[in-house]
Amino acid sequence: MLKFDEKKQLDxxxxxxxxxxxxxxxxxSLCEQGYNNLCWLGIGGTYASxxxxxxxxxxKTSMEVFAENAAEYCLTGxxxxxxxxxxxxxxxxxxxxxxxxxxxxxxxxxxxxxxxxDVESSALAKLVDYEVAYPANEQLKFFMLxxxxxxKAGEFPDYETxxxxxxxxxxxxxxxxxxxxxxxxxxxxxxxxxxSMHYFVGTGNQWGATYSYAMxxxxxxxxxxxKSIQSxxxxxxxxxxxxxxxxxxxxxxxDSQRMLSERVAAFLPRICNNYTIIDSKNYxxxxxxxxxxxxxxxxxxxxxxxxxxxYIEKFNCHPMEIRRYYRQMIY
Amino acid sequence: MLKFDEKKQLDxxxxxxxxxxxxxxxxxSLCEQGYNNLCWLGIGGTYASxxxxxxxxxxKTSMEVFAENAAEYCLTGxxxxxxxxxxxxxxxxxxxxxxxxxxxxxxxxxxxxxxxxDVESSALAKLVDYEVAYPANEQLKFFMLxxxxxxKAGEFPDYETxxxxxxxxxxxxxxxxxxxxxxxxxxxxxxxxxxSMHYFVGTGNQWGATYSYAMxxxxxxxxxxxKSIQSxxxxxxxxxxxxxxxxxxxxxxxDSQRMLSERVAAFLPRICNNYTIIDSKNYxxxxxxxxxxxxxxxxxxxxxxxxxxxYIEKFNCHPMEIRRYYRQMIY
Numbered sequence: 001m002l003k004f005d006e007k008k009q010l011d012x013x014x015x016x017x018x019x020x021x022x023x024x025x026x027x028x029s030l031c032e033q034g035y036n037n038l039c040w041l042g043i044g045g046t047y048a049s050x051x052x053x054x055x056x057x058x059x060k061t062s063m064e065v066f067a068e069n070a071a072e073y074c075l076t077g078x079x080x081x082x083x084x085x086x087x088x089x090x091x092x093x094x095x096x097x098x099x100x101x102x103x104x105x106x107x108x109x110x111x112x113x114x115x116x117x118d119v120e121s122s123a124l125a126k127l128v129d130y131e132v133a134y135p136a137n138e139q140l141k142f143f144m145l146x147x148x149x150x151x152k153a154g155e156f157p158d159y160e161t162x163x164x165x166x167x168x169x170x171x172x173x174x175x176x177x178x179x180x181x182x183x184x185x186x187x188x189x190x191x192x193x194x195x196s197m198h199y200f201v202g203t204g205n206q207w208g209a210t211y212s213y214a215m216x217x218x219x220x221x222x223x224x225x226x227k228s229i230q231s232x233x234x235x236x237x238x239x240x241x242x243x244x245x246x247x248x249x250x251x252x253x254x255d256s257q258r259m260l261s262e263r264v265a266a267f268l269p270r271i272c273n274n275y276t277i278i279d280s281k282n283y284x285x286x287x288x289x290x291x292x293x294x295x296x297x298x299x300x301x302x303x304x305x306x307x308x309x310x311y312i313e314k315f316n317c318h319p320m321e322i323r324r325y326y327r328q329m330i331y
Numbered sequence: 332m333l334k335f336d337e338k339k340q341l342d343x344x345x346x347x348x349x350x351x352x353x354x355x356x357x358x359x360s361l362c363e364q365g366y367n368n369l370c371w372l373g374i375g376g377t378y379a380s381x382x383x384x385x386x387x388x389x390x391k392t393s394m395e396v397f398a399e400n401a402a403e404y405c406l407t408g409x410x411x412x413x414x415x416x417x418x419x420x421x422x423x424x425x426x427x428x429x430x431x432x433x434x435x436x437x438x439x440x441x442x443x444x445x446x447x448x449d450v451e452s453s454a455l456a457k458l459v460d461y462e463v464a465y466p467a468n469e470q471l472k473f474f475m476l477x478x479x480x481x482x483k484a485g486e487f488p489d490y491e492t493x494x495x496x497x498x499x500x501x502x503x504x505x506x507x508x509x510x511x512x513x514x515x516x517x518x519x520x521x522x523x524x525x526x527s528m529h530y531f532v533g534t535g536n537q538w539g540a541t542y543s544y545a546m547x548x549x550x551x552x553x554x555x556x557x558k559s560i561q562s563x564x565x566x567x568x569x570x571x572x573x574x575x576x577x578x579x580x581x582x583x584x585x586d587s588q589r590m591l592s593e594r595v596a597a598f599l600p601r602i603c604n605n606y607t608i609i610d611s612k613n614y615x616x617x618x619x620x621x622x623x624x625x626x627x628x629x630x631x632x633x634x635x636x637x638x639x640x641x642y643i644e645k646f647n648c649h650p651m652e653i654r655r656y657y658r659q660m661i662y
Contacts, residue, residue, distance in 0.1 A: 044567025055407065062410035064395060071563030072534065076386065076587040079393035098563065197528060197556065203403065212568075220568035225528065227558045232402030232429065235662060236375025237543075237551035240655050256407040267662040271655075324571050324602075331566060331598040 001182055003310040006175055013171035016137035020144055020163065026114060026130045027148040036084040037064035038149065041106065043071055043098045046090045046138065048212035052298060053088075053142040055205045059256055059294075060155045070102035083110035088145060090138050091115070094122025103127055116141050139209070139298060162292055169287030170296065177283045177303040185307025188276060192247055193315045195224055199248040201264050203231035204257030209298045213305055221320040222312050231260035235267075244273050252279040253297030278304055332513055334641040337506055344502035347468035351475055351494065357445060357461045358479040367415040368395035369480065372437065374402055374429045377421045377469065379543035383629060384419075384473040386536045390587055390625075391486045401433035414441035419476060421469050422446070425453025434458055447472050470540070470629060493623055500618030501627065508614045508634040516638025519607060523578055524646045526555055530569075530579040532595050534562035535588030540629045544636055552651040553643050562591035566598075575604050583610040584628030609635055 038057075040050030050067035057065045068078055070089075081087065087106045091099050094117045103113050103124065115128030118135045125131050132141065151159035192198060198218060202210025207230055214226035229238050231250070242248060248268060252261040268275040280297040288296065313320050325331070369388075371381030381398035388396045399409055401420075412418065418437045422430050425448045434444050434455065446459030449466045456462050463472065482490035523529060529549060533541025538561055545557035560569050562581070573579060579599060583592040599606040611628040619627065644651050656662070 044564060047564070047567075055403075058407050058409055064411060066397065069561065069563055071591055072386075072561075072588055075590060076389050076535070078389055080395060204407070215564070215568040220571045223572055225558070225572045227556070230400065230403075232400055233375060233378070233546070235657075236378075237546040237657070240551045240657060241554055241556045257403055259406060260402055263662070270660075270662075326566075326568070326571060329601075331594070331601075 001179065002314060004178065004182075009175050009178070010171045012136055013140070013174060016134060016140045017144075017167050017170065019132060019134055019141065020148075022132055023141070023144050024148050026132070027145060027152060030086055030112065031149070031152045034084065035086050035112075036082075037066070037080060037086075039078075039081055039085055039087045039106070039111070040065070040067045040142070041070050041073065041087050041089050041099070041102050042067070043069055043096060045212045045216045046096075046099070048208035048216075049090060049138050049142055050088075051208035051211070052139055052205050053146050055207065055255075055257075056143055056295065057146050057150065061150050061153065062155070063149070063153060068102075070096075070098040074098065074101050074105055077105075077109075081106055081109050081111050085109075085111040087111045087113045088142065089113060089115050089128065090117070090142065091122075091124055092118045092135075094119045094124035100124050100127070114145065139302075143295065162295075165287065165289060165292060166296075169285075170299075173285040173288055174299055174303050176286065177300050178306060180283060181304040181307045185304065186311045188308050189311030189315055193312050195247045197225045197227070197247070199242070199246065200226055200228045200251070201231055201234055201248065201261065202228070202251035202253070203260045204253055204255040205295070206251050206253040206255070206261075206298045206301060209302060210251050217305065217309055220323070220326065221309070222316065222318060223324070224312075231257070231264050234264050239267075239271075242268075242272050244271075246272055246274060248272055248275040250275065250277050251301050252277060252281070253294065253301065254280050255294035255297055258294075332510065333645060335509065335513075340506050340509070341502045343467055344471070344505060347465060347471045348475075348498050348501065350463060350465055350472065351479075353463055354472070354475050355479050357463070358476060358483060361417055361443065362480070362483045365415065366417050366443075367413075368397070368411060368417075370409075370412055370416055370418045370437070370442070371396070371398045371473070372401050372404065372418050372420050372430070372433050373398070374400055374427060376543045376547045377427075377430070379539035379547075380421060380469045380473055381419075382539035382542070383470055383536050384477050386538065386586075386588075387474055387626065388477050388481065392481050392484065393486070394480070394484060399433075401427075401429040405429065405432045405436055408436075408440075412437055412440050412442050416440075416442040418442045418444045419473065420444060420446050420459065421448070421473065422453075422455055423449045423466075425450045425455035431455050431458070445476070470633075474626065493626075496619060496623060497627075500616075501630075504616040504619055505630055505634050507617065508631050509637060511614060512635040512638045516635065517642045519639050520642030520646055524643050526578045528556045528558070528578070530573070530577065531557055531559045531582070532562050532565055532579065532592065533559070533582040533584070534591045535584055535586040536626070537582050537584040537586070537592075537629045537632060540633060541582050548636065548640055551654070551657065552640070553647065553649060554655070555643075562588070562595050565595050570598075570602075573599075573603050575602075577603055577605060579603055579606040581606065581608050582632050583608060583612070584625065584632065585611050586625035586628055589625075
């Protein structure tokens with residue numbers, strides 16, 4: 001299978017899950033100190049993950065939780081961020097200027113910052129108040145942190161059962177999805193590698209992933225134009241430009257907003273003959289209880305899109321690591 | 332001038348401004364009763380206006396203020412919405428299903444709902460706890476309400492000065508923009524009426540307007556595909572697909588996030604030869620103090636886009652009131 005190393009992938013997910021005791025020690029100590037609210041701060045792909053964490057928490061929590069775009073926060077500020085605010089950030093390189101500035105501003109405003117900075121030696125990793133260094137698995141790390149805060153607030157009574165299941169089954173279940181989705185990914189890439197435009201629709205804890213898949217993968221890494229739209233918003237204007245041959249992909253997850261994507265999926269066949277539905281429900285996820293599938297739907301769909309990416313890269317002879325502009329010039 | 336009735340436009344804006352005593356009576360009475368937080372609830376175009384109100388308030392307020400998509404709220408809920416929450420909605424027809432359901436849910440959750448429902452006889456207008464009926468001017472109505480809450484909280488000390496200026500000069504200043512922008516609007520429409528795709532970039536209190544202009548005007552009413560992107564996000568992936576001939580329009584406002592759009596405007600000429608900068612700073616706005624221009628930049632730019640719309644409709648022989656799908660079928 002192209003660009004697939006089963007052992008590496010299993011180790012990557014299991015290694016992320018193993019961060020839980022480290023994450024919990026941080027959360028537990030912050031809960032003892034007390035806090036007012038929780039801000040997920042990011043930009044681009046990390047901002048998208050922040051949106052996912054916020055929707056995930058909204059399912060259960062009565063805490064004040066919000067996402068902030070780092071660049072916008074640096075200019076407009078946010079008076080809700082102050083002492084007793086916990087800010088969470090993630091950065092692969094530790095060198096994203098807006099996030100570095102955002103962390104400095106949040107700290108100046110009195111907030112405590114938890115960082116998932118992959119490069120432990122970066123200045124950003126040293127700047128944050130609490131640092132957890134581990135590569136990739138951003139959403140999983142965010143959700144583990146979110147879940148611990150909710151467990152400590154008494155809002156996630158089956159937290160231990162949930163994570164016992166994840167520790168035992170998640171990595172294998174996700175790797176199985178990737179294998180199962182390989183043929184689909186290849187066929188999809190073949191059909192859409194030359195699209196002049198592709199529409200991606202999603203919602204719920206899947207929306208941030210839909211937004212960043214369109215922007216950070218197709219636009220940034222495959223150089224294929226896209227538009228991403230929230231499932232509910234699809235019906236409020238955007239759908240007027242969908243015609244028979246417009247390429248549209250709907251991500252259907254299993255969280256509380258599933259119905260909104262199902263509505264798009266049910267409507268599309270009437271007006272379009274070039275649509276694809278990618279539904280997390282079609283994957284077995286052995287060992288994962290039905291009631292927990294909604295919280296990991298975005299990871300399931302990510303395994304499917306990894307397969308698409310591997311084949312688009314190959315068919316288009318366009319290595320995903322090349323950039324025209326990003327970090328190639330001063331702007 | 333095409334589709335332009337100066338007196339009607341002046342009356343429309345001045346009539347909206349005259350709602351202030353009615354709006355203030357509602358806000359003042361709610362402030363006396365006390366409240367915890369403020370939720371702007373909408374979908375599609377009204378959701379976009381909610382985003383604008385939230386950014387506008389963030390400039391000054393320490394209140395908890397957030398936007399909710401009505402369809403998402405109906406499914407996921409939001410435990411921050413409860414007794415002592417004030418929910419604000421807007422609806423032209425009063426018949427948007429998601430908003431009707433959202434209002435019912437918010438009230439069931441204990442919240443007080445203020446509605447700007449244009450059709451006073453609609454069931455939605457009767458459902459809300461406080462109703463203000465007046466056509467169009469959605470953002471102006473939202474901002475007047477927001478400003479009164481902030482004034483009552485002591486966060487807008489020059490509230491009276493600001494509105495004395497608006498009452499005296501805003502309508503005339505905006506109408507002047509529309510006249511001034513007519514030739515530009517015509518030339519822009521001529522140049523872009525056949526675009527297969529158009530990119531719109533904006534930020535700050537202008538972002539919601541950028542999103543809805545792309546979706547609710549070009550896609551829904553002109554049937555021209557678009558993508559809208561926040562100015563800061565532009566550099567985090569999307570810009571990789573911009574080439575010499577890609578049509579890109581940047582809206583530059585004068586609020587706290589102006590710099591983010593200026594950055595896009597400064598970068599574009601290096602990679603693109605088909606871009607347009609629409610900057611509110613280029614319009615005189617007679618009588619409006621420099622420090623107040625940022626709060627009305629989105630209205631200035633709306634006057635410019637009205638001119639574009641008038642000519643695209645004419646050149647494309649595509650009446651803006653026709654729809655392929657929206658409210659034409661069951662979905």
